[in-house]
Amino acid sequence: MPRCVLVGPPGSGKTSTGEALAGLLGVAFVDTDRVVEQAAGRTIADVFVEDGEPAFRALERDAVAGALEEADAVVALGGGAPVDPATEPRLAGHTVVFLDVGIADAAKRIGFDRSRPLLAVNPRASWVRLMNERRPVYERVATHVVDTAGRAAEDVAAEIATLLDGGA
Incomplete structure (x- = not known):
């Protein structure tokens, strides 16, 4: 079972924080x-464009199921993964950390470029809409x-490491 599963919207720092946290804990990340891109042999944006969102979500569902079997790892889920009806129940029993962030910081981190298909049209409004839809799920899991x-990823990782240790 993973030491920790990170969830949150695009730009919350799941990858950078996850890498830093895995380094602090001395476990895999x-x-x-990335698992989806390796399985598909293409970028997520290409999967969306060529195969559609349902095909991407199926690949993502499989990637998450496999990742949740990882022993001694920090796992970062794609922003929409927890919303999947098959994935949310799989998170029960895991230590899940919701990385919360506002749009100003998210925009600085990701720049709302075309590599994020759900944010390609009117990125700021799309991000706000996605966050409003997903926040209840993030909070629930x-x-x-x-x-x-x-905050820097290293600072966030240090806080999470303390939480995992049972600290404040």
Whole structure:
């Protein structure tokens, strides 16, 4: 079972925080977006364009199921993964950290480029809509909520490591 599963919207710092946290804990890091890209042999954006969102979500569902079997790892889920009806129940029993962030910080981190298909049209409005839809799920599955706004990944990782240790 993974030491920790990170969830949150695009730009919350799941990958950078996950890499830093895995380094602090001395465990592997698994990013399900990377797993999907490796399985598909293409970028997520290409999967969306060529095969559609349902095909991407099926690949993502498989990647998440596999990642949740990883022993001693930090796992970062794609932003929409927890919303999948098959994935949400799989998160029960795991230590899940919701990396919360506002749009200002998210925009600085990801720049709303075309590599994020769900944000390609009117990125700011799309991000706000996605966050409003997904926040209740992120909060429901979370064991802990950590605000990443204005913080370096290393600082967020240190806070999570303390939480995992049973600290404040």
